[in-house]
Amino acid sequence: MKKFLSLFLFPILAFGQSNLNDVDALIQKKQFKKAEQLVSDYLELHPNNLKAIELLGDAYGHQKKWDDAIFQYEKLVVYEETNANYHYKYGGALGMKALSISKLKALGIIGDVKGAFLKAAELDKNHIPTRWALVELYMQLPGIIGGSKSKSLHYAEELEVLSKVDGYLAKGYIYEYDDEPKLAEKYYKMAIKEGGSVTCYNKLTTLYENEEEPEKAIETIEAAHKKHQRNAMHYQIGKVAAEYNIELQKGERCLQTYLDNYSAEDGVPKAWAHYRLAQIHMHKKNKQEALKYIDLAIAELPKIKPFKKQKEKILSL
Template sequence: MRKFLFLLVLPMVCFSQGKLEEISSFIQEKQFEKAEYQLIAYLKTHPGNLKATELLGDAYGHQKKWDQAIVEYKKLVELKPKTANYHYKYGGVLGMKALQNKLKAIGLIGDIKSAFTTAAELDKNHIETRWALVELYIQLPGIFGGSKSKSLHYAQELENLSKVDGYLAKGYVYEYDNEPDLAEKYYKMAIQTGGSLTCFNKLTTLYEKEKQPEKAIKTIEEAQQKHQRNALHYQIGKVAAEYNIELQKGEQCLQTYIKNYSESDGVPKAWAHYRLAQINVHKNNKETALKHIDMALAQLPKIKPFKDEKQKILNL
């Protein structure tokens, strides 16, 4: 009899798991509203299902419905207080609500800290939680518990788990604290250790922020040699156009970007034409600049910088 009952129950369990996998795929495909409605219906017949509750929290979070996401993740924290990832997600949506509502932010800080530190204590290998703590402690004012030393403490914990993450975290802390030389040091260490596009982008952004466009272009070129991404051609052209340096190289890179463009490159071709217009303004080529800005406006007619650039060109 028990074996017979088990055989009856098994298909129901498989169906249940299959349904959640289907709903999870909606989230991966960014069909968040569809996932939300199906999860609400699912939980009516499967109340207390942890996976469904977590997915519903995720669906709410992706839609920036912070209050609803908080409710779902809080259920998980209360039901499974020893699960680090539930505390991490709960702290994350509390943090997003705090950013959205500055008046309520002060009252949420304690709960945010508690959620993240609990997650870190429960899982000594939880990288995302440590990143959250690095950012939290460096961004919080001292009066609310902000602390550079605590931020660096969690950056060191990250380094112990992943050298690249640790170096990036330390670079982030020093950049935020206006110590660009130390930020540069750690971003370079991240590039030497890992060499991902993220590592190169962090260093490039730092150089642009510090008004060092020559170093920015050199770093992007190094990234291009390693990764061979068309999007990096646009980045070189952008820096050249913004800082009026290496204009010939910038123009060539932008033409290459347009020629090889695909949607996966991210930045629409219109922006490459806008940068080409800027470069030709620097070179006093009014006719060519006007041609490129008109092409940019033809593709994206509502972009204000494009309109402003055209007026600038007409006034030459």
């Protein structure tokens, strides 16, 4: 395996537990290639260290190297077949591989995916991620190969016993996936009342957007911002306003606030806020202002196709 110099690579004889902590830290920082290199070197001396094998599998998984991740996680379930988390990660990597290949080829591994998740659920009655995986798997699989809404709801019920918020969110997901928006709305609102996390608000907001109810989406984002005070929510309001041509003044004001208070932690690059401002000014027929903002967006992220298409629309005004 090709080596490269890094402040994170130490003499191989000095490797110890602290180095595995370094690998974990690198993964948290999304420096996955460096993590892969460091833990691979560690495993040359300690080939049976389960923590190192798991971290290597994680590093591969984050890079979407599904076959490599599967190989590492399979070692774990062989070494320690009673560990629920190992079965969960093995099933997860298999599942992600299934999504990356043809449907015909995926059919050959779906059974292994399901088997790994079911084994994890059997081994650990309190393992929340596994039950989430089963909720999604049974909803997404066609009935002919084992998909089942009733089984999905069964694991949602198990989730609700372990965590009411997770249970409500899972049921919201099931009903949204099954095109029952009123029931999905009911459970997402229950999740907000029970937990009120940003995730809970985002699920309800996304539902309203998908159902083309932008006023409700904005109302939900505003309620979330009142509780959590996240600058990113200013962008969300501006995005909905721009996309649906509603509450344009509020949308413009929120996007300007987003830009004024922007930090890397907000997630969405400033270029996208400029793009939304361009959309808003196009709705207002303010061609020069729209051009100003779309040019800013293109200057910051020149390869984004929607920006270029938006400029063409503006120029045609």
